[in-house]
Amino acid sequence: MSLIGYYWLMSFDRDHVLHAAADLLTRKATATMEEVARAAGISRATLNRHFTGRDALVRALEELGIAKCEAALEAARLEEGAAAGAVRRLVREIQPCAGLLTFLYSENQLFEGEKQNAGWFRIDERLTGLFRRGQENGEFRIDLSATWLAEALYGLLAAGSWAVTEGRVARNDFTHMIAELLLGGATRRDGS
Amino acid sequence: MSLIGYYWLMSFDRDHVLHAAADLLTRKATATMEEVARAAGISRATLNRHFTGRDALVRALEELGIAKCEAALEAARLEEGAAAGAVRRLVREIQPCAGLLTFLYSENQLFEGEKQNAGWFRIDERLTGLFRRGQENGEFRIDLSATWLAEALYGLLAAGSWAVTEGRVARNDFTHMIAELLLGGATRRDGS
DNA sequence: TATCGATGAGTCATGCATGTCTCACTTGAG
DNA sequence: CTCAAGTGAGACATGCATGACTCATCGATA
Structure with missing residues (x-):
């Protein structure tokens, strides 16, 4: 199976995470990565796996x-x-x-x-x-x-x-x- | 000599420090206390003597x-x-x-x-x-x-x-x- | 001149966010 | 069923800003 196929197997929903992060950071710009992760319904580890550092998240x-x-x-x-x-x-x-x-x-x-x-x-x-x-x-x-x-x-x-x-x-x-x-x-x- | 008299002896100029801090923080809201102190022309120690913590500075x-x-x-x-x-x-x-x-x-x-x-x-x-x-x-x-x-x-x-x-x-x-x-x-x- | 008060420079400990890592668990493919 | 991939929870080390502290120096007053 192709890599693209594997992508859809992941429970990680990049778009959902980004929107949750946007919602939270709009209200509280100083929210920590853990707060962002909790708001997105994922763990801090997973958040960091997909966005290496706060910068990457803000860039996204x-x-x-x-x-x-x-x-x-x-x-x-x-x-x-x-x-x-x-x-x-x-x-x-x-x-x-x-x-x-x-x-x-x-x-x-x-x-x-x-x-x-x-x-x-x-x-x-x-x-x-x-x-x-x-x-x-x-x-x-x-x-x-x-x-x-x-x-x-x-x-x-x-x-x-x-x-x-x-x-x-x-x-x-x-x-x-x-x-x-x-x-x-x-x-x-x-x-x- | 009264305490008020002593106040004028100090080289610390509260108003000047506040204005310098305002100028800097307006441009860079995440400036550190050391940067604020340098911008005001005083040491970090003196800044902390008169404003205990960043909160106190922002409140002022x-x-x-x-x-x-x-x-x-x-x-x-x-x-x-x-x-x-x-x-x-x-x-x-x-x-x-x-x-x-x-x-x-x-x-x-x-x-x-x-x-x-x-x-x-x-x-x-x-x-x-x-x-x-x-x-x-x-x-x-x-x-x-x-x-x-x-x-x-x-x-x-x-x-x-x-x-x-x-x-x-x-x-x-x-x-x-x-x-x-x-x-x-x-x-x-x-x-x- | 002697003294008191304030400053500046430096050091140290603390707290916090961050980034990385490991391990156990869950889930879907074969 | 077995295996691989991804996740969650937690531990760990790191960096950084912060706040408190000490000590030497400077300046003005008495």
Whole structure:
């Protein structure tokens, strides 16, 4: 039987472990490897067999976060229709992994010296491109740079994710709160 | 000579140490006590004499952050004039301690189980009150809760502080970027 | 000048997370 | 049934940050 066959024999479910780790680390970024293992329902030995060290685990979570983020970018069809609509679709699609992104966002400062994953650069590019497109077709104001709008979206996702887990805002309002604030701001206007 | 007199004889400058620690920990949240001491220009022994343990240091930084934040709230004269103007004044006043606030904001999750400083509650109250005032006098939209607007301000301050240290936005644009996005959003309108 | 208090440098013990290892047990394939 | 692979539990050594301690030095006061 092939190695691939053996892979499916293992009770170790890499995807499940990664998601459990993401869930826990999102809430408690300083959780120990033992806590992560317990949250995933496996032993610390097994966790260490598949992720040699905390770094490897965080790197794997980074890959997962990038993959989910890029999937959300795809699903949101950023090039389609009005930029504002694309932003709303993006926020809705990205909501499930907002917690993970927030964790990785705060963890990234630890990797500052080292080279960081090129995936974030790709995501930045597409996101910034979306806002730039909105500026060029007259939808978005140009006194706020596209770079800043992308950074602001990250910040609002983090704040929204945090506010939801703290119970300060309802989970169902997540998309609306973030997208509408980013797009329309706090000031009252004709349509609101 | 009184004990107060002796205090001024010491070469230990508590305020200077706290600010140096804030500067360093804002950039590298995992800095060791030795790194903090070196950044403050004192020895690790002296640092430990005045702050028994990392907790005590973080608590002191929390007090400093709260004090600076409340000073900014005072200087911004939140009750005066239009709510939008008050928000702009607040962002401008709070800019110098945005980095410290971001650090404390991310550090707070470590204290989740324990009782947290009542100062943050007071600040939350005043901030939420400002947004509520704006909603009640018709300046701000009411479909975004005042609580969320306050949380969003925290998130934007963190994102802005991070973006500035990363060199993605100019320090001089900090106030404008944050205040205008929070107030007006990304969508273009008559006055922009 | 003599003294008291504070600092700096260094050392030591402790606690904790981490990574590796061994051994017994379970499970599925042959 | 037998065997191989993977897992769980535990033990073990390691590295590192931390906190407490000692001792020599410096500075200001009396």
